[in-house]
Amino acid sequence: MTETTDVTDLGSMRPAEDAPRPESPVAPASATWSAPVPVGDGPLATPLPVAIVGSLSPSRASDFKTCPLLYRFRTIDRLPETPTRAATRGTVVHSVLEQLYDLPAADRTVEAAQATVQPAWQQLLEANPELSQLFDADAEGVELAGWLESARDLVANYFALEDPRRLEPSAREQLVEVVLDGLRLRGYVDRIDESADGELRVIDYKTGSIPREAFEAKALFQMKFYALVLWRTRGVVPRQLRLMYLADSDTLSYQPDAEELVRFEKTIQAIWQAIARATLIGDFRPSPSRLCDWCSHQALCPAKGGTPPPFPTEALAKVGDDRRLAEPVVEPEV
Numbered sequence: 001m002t003e004t005t006d007v008t009d010l011g012s013m014r015p016a017e018d019a020p021r022p023e024s025p026v027a028p029a030s031a032t033w034s035a036p037v038p039v040g041d042g043p044l045a046t047p048l049p050v051a052i053v054g055s056l057s058p059s060r061a062s063d064f065k066t067c068p069l070l071y072r073f074r075t076i077d078r079l080p081e082t083p084t085r086a087a088t089r090g091t092v093v094h095s096v097l098e099q100l101y102d103l104p105a106a107d108r109t110v111e112a113a114q115a116t117v118q119p120a121w122q123q124l125l126e127a128n129p130e131l132s133q134l135f136d137a138d139a140e141g142v143e144l145a146g147w148l149e150s151a152r153d154l155v156a157n158y159f160a161l162e163d164p165r166r167l168e169p170s171a172r173e174q175l176v177e178v179v180l181d182g183l184r185l186r187g188y189v190d191r192i193d194e195s196a197d198g199e200l201r202v203i204d205y206k207t208g209s210i211p212r213e214a215f216e217a218k219a220l221f222q223m224k225f226y227a228l229v230l231w232r233t234r235g236v237v238p239r240q241l242r243l244m245y246l247a248d249s250d251t252l253s254y255q256p257d258a259e260e261l262v263r264f265e266k267t268i269q270a271i272w273q274a275i276a277r278a279t280l281i282g283d284f285r286p287s288p289s290r291l292c293d294w295c296s297h298q299a300l301c302p303a304k305g306g307t308p309p310p311f312p313t314e315a316l317a318k319v320g321d322d323r324r325l326a327e328p329v330v331e332p333e334v
C-alpha cells in the first residue's frame with residue numbers, strides 16, 4: 001500500500017507529535033465534564049454533563065494491544081523509562097520539521113532545516129537534562145557528532161518526499177481530542193494540511209523504516225485514531241492519512257471512509273473496556289514479543305523473571321463507575 005504521491009495530489013494547500021506524552025488511564029478525581037446532553041424536551045431543558053471515565057491516546061491504546069503489562073507500567077504505574085538515542089533523535093527531527101514551517105516558504109531549504117538540528121538538540125537537552133546520559137561514555141564527542149549527522153540525514157530524506165516551499169500546513173504538533181461516550185480520545189498530530197475546499201490530509205513523520213505489508217495495519221492504527229477524532233470534531237473524514245518514513249524516504253498513504261471509522265470507534269471502545277476491566281481486577285498480563293528487547297521494564301516483568309510493584313489501588317477505585325463494565329466484553333478487532 002505504499003506510494004510516493006506528489007504534494008499536489010491534494011490540490012493547492014492554503015495557509016491555515018518519540019518521547020511518550022503522558023496521559024491518565026482514568027479520569028482524575030476532579031474529572032472535567034463535557035459533551036452536555038439535554039434533559040427534557042422543552043426550551044428549559046437542562047444540559048446534563050457526561051462524566052469522563054477515561055482517556056486514551058493512540059500510543060497508549062497500542063501499548064495495551066501489544067502488551068497489557070507494558071500499558072500498566074507506562075500509564076498506571078508511570079514508571080520512568082530509559083531514554084534511547086533513536087527515540088531522542090526522533091524527537092529532534094520532529095522539532096526540526098515543525099520549526100521548518102516557521103520560515104518563509106522560499107527559505108525552507110534542506111540546508112536551513114539541517115542547520116536547526118544542533119539547536120533543536122540543545123533545546124531538548126536544556127528541557128530534559130537527563131538526556132545527557134545518552135552520551136556519558138562519549139568523552140570525545142565522536143558519537144554525538146555521528147548521531148547529529150544521522151539526524152541531518154533524516155532531515156535531508158524528508159526533502160526527497162515533498163517540497164516544503166509548496167506547502168502551508170494548517171496545523172503542526174496539533175492536539176486533537178474528543179469525548180465519545182465518556183471516553184476522551186486525544187493525541188498530537190504532527191501536521192494537518194487543508195485544501196482550499198476544506199479537505200484534510202493528516203501527516204505523521206516516522207524516523208524509522210517503512211513497515212512490511214503485514215504490519216501496515218498496525219502502523220495505520222494511530223492514523224485512523226486521528227482520523228476518527230478529526231471526523232468527530234470537524235465533521236470531515238480526512239481525505240488522506242500519510243505516514244512519512246524518513247529512514248528510507250518512503251510513504252504509506254491511506255484513504256479512510258466514514259463506515260470504517262464507525263467500526264474503528266467501536267474497536268477503540270472495546271479496547272477501553274478491556275483496559276477498564278483489567279484495571280478493576282488489577283490484572284495486566286505480560287505479552288512477550290520481540291519488542292521486549294526495547295522495553296525499559298524487563299526487570300519488573302514476570303515474563304523476564306521479575307516481579308511487578310503492587311498494583312496502585314487508587315487506579316482501581318477510579319474505574320468502578322464505568323457503566324460499560326456491565327456490558328458484554330467485545331474483543332478488539334485490530
Ligand code: SF4
Binds near residue numbers: 286287288289296304
Ligand atoms: S518485557 Fe515484554 S512482556 Fe514484559 S512488560 Fe515489557 S513488553 Fe511486556
